Structures are given as C-alpha cells and as structure tokens.
Amino acid sequence: MRKYLSFLIMGLMMGCSDQHIVEDVGFVQVLGLDQMKEEEEDKFLVSAIVPQIEPDAENEREFLTTVSDSDKEAMLSLSRQSNREIENGQLRNVLFGKEAAENGIAEQIKTMNRDPIFGTRVKVSIVNGQAYKLLSEPYTQHPQVSVYLDALIEKESKLHMTPETRLHQFTRDLFEDGIDPIAPIIKMGDDKIALDGIALFNDDKYVDKIDPVDARIFFFLHGSFSAGSVHLTLEEKEKKESAQLLFDSIRNKRKVVVTANGPNDDMKIDVEIHIKGALLEYNGPLDITKNKDLKTLEKQLAKSVEKRAKEVIETLQAKQVDSLGLGKKVRNSISYKEWSGLDWQEVYPNIDIQPHVKAEINDIGVYS
C-alpha cells in the first residue's frame, strides 16, 4: 500500500503546465484565410469564429481577425483580442478565400498537418469571394454561424452534392499523383450561406468549380455511393420539347476500365456508370406505368446522363484537373516502368475518356 501511496503523492506533487481547461480556451470553430492584397501579398488575413460561452453576452460568437504570415503568430495575435486563450483543437471548418486558393494553399495545409492539435477531420472549403466577408456577416437567422456552416456542409456532403473534404482527404489527394483534390465551394447569400458547387484544384491551386446542378453528374463519375436525387431535363428529339424528370434514392456504381496497349496515345478510359433509383416525377409523353415505355425512359435517362457526363469530363480535361482520380486507375493497370515514364499531367487532357451509363428504374413511387 505504501508504494501505491507514494506513487499517488509523487503524481500530485507536480502542477501541470499543459492544462487547457475547457472554459479558459477559446476554441476556434471556423477559420477563414484570405490572401492580402498587393503590398502584403505573402500575408494572410485570418478570421476566426469562437463561440461565446458567457451566458449574458449579446452575441453568440466572438469574431476575431488579424493579419499574419504564420499560423502560430496568428493564434497569438487572436489571443490578444480575447479573454480566452485561442486554440485550434476544436476547429471544424477552415475556409479559404478564392484568391488565396488560386495562389495555392499547400503551405497552409502542411502547417495544419504538422500541428497535432488540428486533427484530421477539419473540413476544408473554399469561399467564392472572401472568407472574411462571409464570416463577418451576422446571419440573424443563424446566430451560431459556426454550427450553421458546419451542418450545412456536412448535410450536403452526406447527400453527395459536394465532396466530404476534410483535412485528411485534401492532404491525401494533394500528395497523390493520380488524383487532384476537390473541395466544397460556398458563397454568401442574403443573410445566408449557400453551397456553390465543387471547387476543382490543380495540385494545390484552385482552377474552376462545378456548378451545383452538375454536381450530381460529377459524383456519378466520381465513385460509388447511394444517396440523393437528380433532376434531369430530357430533350425529346422528335417533339422539340423537354420533359422534366426527378430521379430519387439513387444507388450508383462506378467502374473504370483502362485500355492501354502500347504507346500512350492509344490509352482509352471507359467509365461505366450504373445508376439505380426511383422515378418520382416525370411529365414527359411516355406512359411510365407500361413496362415498355419504362425501358425506353431508362434508355433516355441513361443517354441524358451520359451526355452531361461527357460534358463534365470535357470540362475537367480542358482545365487539366484529374479530380475523378482516373490517374490512380491508370497507374494500377500499367507497369511501374510505364507509369514512371508517363507524365500524367501532360497526357491526361488528351486521353479519350468515355462515360457509359446504364440506368435502371427501380420503382415509380407508390401511386401510378
């Protein structure tokens, strides 16, 4: 017993200097990073939202900003503006202003990875505009901006309208040769925040975005999933008019077939997409209660998706971004010698990439 006691006493002798008591820490929940203009180009405008924990405070958040060129310095500078110690352990979202993203964000991402306090689940998003402006807005309907923003992105990525890009995924794809990172892009609306599609990166530089309407198609190409719905406009060639169609509860299977025999220019990539779902809305001429017409509709649906998929791929190729990770597929289907001899960035825009869509309508709802 004596030995246990001495152990305990010894343990208590030392006061600990590494305490972070929960109410003494101002935990940043959203961090916004914007590039400074002209003369201070290597500096960042750092804005942080820290939830307020004083029950009588009027605002539910503390909004802090500083200009700095290093992360740690920014934290110190932010701490000076608060009665609490500003820390990053509870950071959920980091927002990069579009301008900062265009200039490349690899440095920031690497810094965040180096410090163990950040964790790997921080969501990385791009703001179409300035992160500072988006965060400084009071949002009267959502006093807790950080929670609002986090839930918004979380929900959209669950529905596969935008990628789930956390620090881990972003870093992973940044380092991988055969894929380029993607991230959600958001914009400021009128007293609200709205999703603005998918931000495409070439290496660590933002190049373009995919509009929310095409996001679903992008995800068909991106991988297998099961969630969400897609709204399509079918163009009826004969009648020169269009039919609206809502395809819901989609289960999507993607398969990538790489045919590479011999020289590089012969390489061909087929992306086979198999979508299954429920047809909830259709106002076209076909009688969907009939089997035959349903089959026709399936074909039309497939064709329509295929066409739009092709467009998405063309955009990606034109911007030279391999956001779909086709490079990985190519790498895994050729030998190491071929792969190391291949400059994927160069080759990618000129490869023949063909989407093949097979659609299957599972049911047409509970009322016909």
Place this chain on the structure above:
Amino acid sequence: MRRIKQIKRSPKSARSRNKWSNTLFQSALQTLDNCADLKQYSLMNKDLQFLYFEHLIDEEALEREILARLELVSTEQVTTYLKNAQYEHIETSENLVEKIMEGYVAVFYRNGRAWVTDMYGPEVRSIRPSETETTIVGNHDAFIESLYTNLSLVRRRLKTPKLKVLLFEVGEISRSEIALLYIDGLVDEDLLQKLVGKIKNVEIDIVIDSPMFVQLIDDHPYSFFPQFLTTERPDIVISNLSQGKIAGFVENSPVSFISPTNFFDFFHSPDDMSQRWLVGSATRLMRLLAFFITLTFTAFYVAVTTFHYEMIPQSLLISLAESRNRVPFSPLIEALMMEVTIELLREAGARLPTKIGQTIGIVGGIVIGQAAVQAGLVSNTLIIAVAISAISSFVMPSYMLSAALRIARFGFILLAGVLGNFGLVLGITLLLIHLSTLSNISTPYFNPLVPLHPKDLASAVLRLPYWQYSERTTQALTRNKRNNKTSGRRYV
C-alpha cells in the same frame, strides 16, 4: 429457541487435571464472583445445586427436562441418574466455568461432584430477508446472529453427510466460535489446511463479525479491495460450497465469508441464477460496465475538461463550456468537491434511520444538485457525471466492493486531473497490476482472467445456460471437476 447440539466439537487441548482441594462449586462461585446475572438454584431435598446464566439458557427446557425429571428421582438414585448421557461429568473448575459461559447448566452434588448439561437457548432474532443483499425473485431468508441457526440454514439446503463443519475458538476475551463449512471430496485439503492455519494463528481480544474477522486472515492487508466474499445469503453460500469452496461463520455475525474468492464473485447476485440465462448474462455485463463507469467516468470528465478539450463533440462542447464558465474552481477541485459531497450524503443516509434518510435524499438531490448549479459552483455536466458514477457504484451486489471502488475513484480523479488521459490509463494500469497480484489464501484473486481459464471466464462474466456448467470452477482447486453428470439438458 432450542439449540440442538449435534455438531462435534473440535478437540481441545487436554487441560492439566487439577487437584481439587475445595469443591468445584466453591471454586466456580469464586471465579464467577460479582457476576450479578449468575443464577444459583438449589434443589435441597435432592442435595443438588444449580449454577447457570439465565439469559443464556432456555428456561422452559430447564424446567421441563431437568427440574421436572429430577423431582421424580429419589435422592439416593440421583448420582446414578446423572450418569445419564444428557449429563457430562466435569472434573476441573476451568472446564466447568467454560461450560457455564457457553450456556450449560452446572449441576453440583453434595459430595463435590459436578455435571453439566447443555441448555443453550438465548433470545435470537428470527430469520428475515437480508437488507444489504436483496433479490427480487430469489430466496428471501438470510443468516442471523445465531451461529447454529445459520448452520441449520445451510444444512437444510445441503442434505449430504459430506457437508462437514469444523469449529474453532478465536478471541482471548470473546471466545467466539468460528465454523468452517466444506463439502468433503470437493474441497482441496491444502487450501483447507491453509485457512485453518491462518485462523489458528489469529491472536486478538474480540471478534466482532465476519467482515472484521476476514481482515485478520487475508493475504494482503494493505489492499483496499475486499478479499473474501462476505454474504448474508445461504443460497450464495451453498452454491460456493458446491464449487469446492469453504464457507466460514463467525458466532454472532449474520455474515458468512467464503474462500477462496475471486474478484468476479463480487459481481454475482443470486438473481442472475433465477433469471433466464440471456437476461442474467446481460445483467452481469451491465455490472461490469458499471464497474468501469464508476471508476473512470468522473475521472474522464476531469481529464477531458482539463487537458483534452478537443475530445468533446461539438454538440456537447458549448453547453459544457457555458456551464463551466461560471464555475470558479478547476475541474479537478470541482469534481473532488462533488464526489466528497456525494460520499457525505451516502454516509449520512447509511447512518440515519430510514425515515430521516428520505430527508437526506431531498436535501442532497434538490438543494445541492439544483442550487449548486444555479449558484455556479459546479457545472451541470459534472453533476450528471458524478450521479452516474454514484449510481453505477450502487449497482455492485457487494457493498464491500462498491465502497472500495468509490475510494479508488478518488485516486483516478486525482491522476486524471494531473495527467489527463495518460494519468487515467496510468491509474487503470496500476489497478490491473494490483488486482492481478492479489491473492486469497494464495489462490489468485483475479482468477479466471489472471491466470486465464477461458471457460471460467465465460461463466464469470456471463450467466451461461445451466448445461454449460458441466465443470466446477478452478478457483477452489477442486480435483473433482465434474459438476453435472451430463452436459446435455438432462437436469430438467
């Protein structure tokens, strides 16, 4: 209440025979001088004197079986009559006094000869349900303060001649009887001898009850864990006896102790056996969970709020920080304060009569819980944490264990407050080292786990269906492993 003496006494060392210069009667009176409660009764026409303690004997029986019968015997034949088996001839004064103290009636004849006869039968409490170990569907009788009633409760349930009883006398002043029960053929002789040796070595003035007595014979006096299972319930005793274990009773104690005991025995309640096996298993798992909660929950709260704020999920974080914001103490002080309060409440509740005890509940629950949060002295999350740990500690079927765990909890809280999660794991490691090196009469305390006996472990952690109990557990080292004759469902 009559006492029927069928138990063979263990042989006592033969006392040196005293040359008696004066009569036994005189010397007995001299020894029992100033014992105002000693009763002297004489039957002059038969030249007989009686000495006894009125409150130790059954007076009705004395009247009926001795006085009434002696009336019928003629004066000449008295000595012949007293050779009757009911009477024991006594030759030394020490022996005589000893017998009187044990509730015998001493009979003296004119010529200086003396006999004793067993009339033991003091007032005892009747058999009532246990208040500390309650069950819902199980048996409701529990041991009482009378040793022989307790033995009877066991023998009623085990009608086998193989149930053996050894008696010892411990305590210089109290001279309490200790009974060891075991089943011949199941018990391991070495273990029995070890336990007997330990009991014989005890040197103490008085023995109060079993939980106190086992502290005199345990292997690790410095540990705060109870090392003998102590129980008031005959059903627990017989189920342990049938595993080859030894049960001990202390005179005037309603609690029996069981040896060898392992840590997991403290998690078992007879209700588990009455329940369907799935329900019983779930209950046992829940108790193990409660064990971890009671040890670590508050400590984990302290660790997280002091060191690892990043581990709190978002939904909890803000409300936690808000309620902590008004608290002037560090989480460690806050938690210790609250834990001490809960301990005070519990102790107060235990010492007070039930009726006042309810008041304590109100004062503690409403006044302290509600008001302390509103006054900003503690955070409401902590109240929840402390309450959950306290409730979990009450889940333990053994009060002894739950008391030990509550003390251990303070150590965990301190370690967590100083070193966070690292301290917490440090504490768990210490606890595991401690538990795995404890022993009970040199059998390992953490048995089915350390050393590992997978079958036993399964039946210790779960309540397996009865056909799985085909072998006795290893704890008691019994050589007779077979428990049920068949492993199928033939027992139905």
Place this chain on the structure above:
Amino acid sequence: MKSYETEKLHPIHLIFLTYMLQSSVILFSMPRYVAEIIGTNGWVLLLLFGGVVMFNIFLIQLVYKKGEGKSVFDIINRSLPTFFKYPLYALIAIVWALVAVVIAKQYIFIIQIISFPTTPSYYLLSMFLLLPLLLLLHPVYKMVRVSSVFFILAGITIVLTVFVWPEFSFERLTTFFFKEADNPWNWNELLNIYSGFLGYEVCLLLIPYITKHSHLFRSFYWGNGLTTFVYVYTVVLCLGFYSFEQIKHVLYPTLHFFSYIEFPFLIRVENLVYSLFLVKALVTVTFFFWMSSEAIQQIIKVNKPSYLHISIIVMSILLTAPFNTRQEMEKVISFTGKAEMAIAFFLPILLLLLLWRKRKVLV
C-alpha cells in the same frame, strides 16, 4: 504440492506476452518507415521479417532442447571462465537496460509532442517508470500474467481501427512492389524496421520458469505470428488510408489516423490511443529491465532485488540523459536496436556452441 504458485502458465498468456513484448511504440511510425525504406506494398517484406523472427525463436528452441531446459546462465556459468563471462553478462545487461529506457523515453517523447509539450519530460518519465518498478516486485510468472491482461487495453486500439475502414481503399496500395522509396534498401534502415519485432528473445530467459504444459515456444511462434499480423494489418491499413507520398510526411501515421475516428460522444480518439499504448511500452520496458537485473545478479549476488532494479533504472536514465531531441533519440534507438538484434541472434548461437563443445568433451 499443488498450488497456484507452481501452476503452469496458460499458453495464451505467453502468446499475448509475446505480442506485448514485440509491438511497442515503433508501431506508431512503422508505416512511414515501410514507405520510406521499402516502398509501395512494403508490408510484404514484413512477412519475411516475421519469418526471420520465427527462425530466431527456433534457434532459442534448439538451446532449450539441447540444454534440456537448463537456464541460459547455467549453461554459460558451467562452460565459460569467469574473466570471459562477467564482461559478457555486464555487456548484455547494459544493452538490455538501455533498450528498456530508450523505449520508455521514446514513448514519453510521443506523449510530450501531443499532449504535454511543456511538462518536464523527466517527471513524465519517472511517473511511467514507477510502473515497471512496481511490476518488478513480483515474481516473473506473475509479471507474465499481468502483461497478458494488458493485452485487453492494447486490444482496444486494434478494435478501434475498424472505424477507419470506410476511408480505406485498395487503389492507394498500388500494384507496384517496393517502388518509390526515398531511401530504398538501406540496410541500416531495414534493420531499424526489424527492431520493431524485437522482444521475443525474452523467451531465452523464461526457459527455467516454464513447464512443458505452457508450450513456451509454440506460444512464442503464435505470438510472433500475431505481431506480424498486426504489423502487416496496420501497415496495409495506413497505406490504403493515406496516399503513398503523404505517408512519408506523417511522423506517426498509426496514431494520426485515429484522429479521424469520430463517435457521437467522443472525438479525437488518438488522445486515448497514445495513452493506451502505455501498457505496450510498459510490458517491454519491464521485461527488459528484468532481464538486465537477472544478468547482473549473475555477477553480484543481491539480497534485495528492488534496490538493484532502482539502481538499474537510475543508471540507465543517466546513461541516456544526453539524448533528448528526436534526431538524437532516433540514433540511440537505432544503436540499441542493433545491439539488441545482435544479442538476440548471437547469444543463442553462442549457447549452442557451448552446448556442442560440452557434449564433445563428454563423448
């Protein structure tokens, strides 16, 4: 006499013991080493390492068989002259003590990086080293049993990895073998990876304490199998979780990925995981100190072993005191690892030679 004192150890204790001895904090950085030194799909080579360990255990088993269960020290004492054997004992005792303290320091170092950057490291180290001191008070068979209980705690971390599976993808493993390493086939570095398997040589000293029933060597083979499996599993998991280039930049990939796990009631589990690794470090440290003290007790007879333990621990801390930064630590780790490897291989061979010579003399 039948009692628990002499009761045999269940083989499963020894299996878990082997795992706890072998795997220690190196598991945190193992995937990075593999990526840097072996390259893509480097886990295949770990299987080979596991095989080498099997062979080494086989050597020790030969010692057991030829020596008819005699303890190592008996064999040496009988066949080597004093002036030769004392330096030998001193040498291996020092190496073992250094291995122990280096592992302890490495573990404390990781804890410091993550949670206690400003707490004095000697405070943490002494808190940690009190545990082996406590364990060393008990006889070795109890130490073995306690160690295997710790497997429960260590096992929690293995179970937790399940929650990382959704982010795992075979695509990232690539189809290439042993390519794109930064530092390919550097023998020095390869040996460092192999040092992650060390710890099995404890069975050499366990020989006199074990009865036939425990299947000492079979258990160690199984235990080594378990370790190899866990290593391969972890490395594969990390290679499929991180991208290959990324993994080379993550200092502790195995720890880092736990921060990705999220429960509704708890996030950032890596804070628990590195604490739970305490038990792994503890077992290894304890047994190496024990071996060291066994060796020293062959030179000087000690009445109170606990004083010996304290002095071994204090001496070894003093010896490694100058090495504190990560670079310095890695040098010491690599050095002691290699010394330990040499002992693990050459001590059984030396013993076999001694046994062989003795037999010849007898014939």
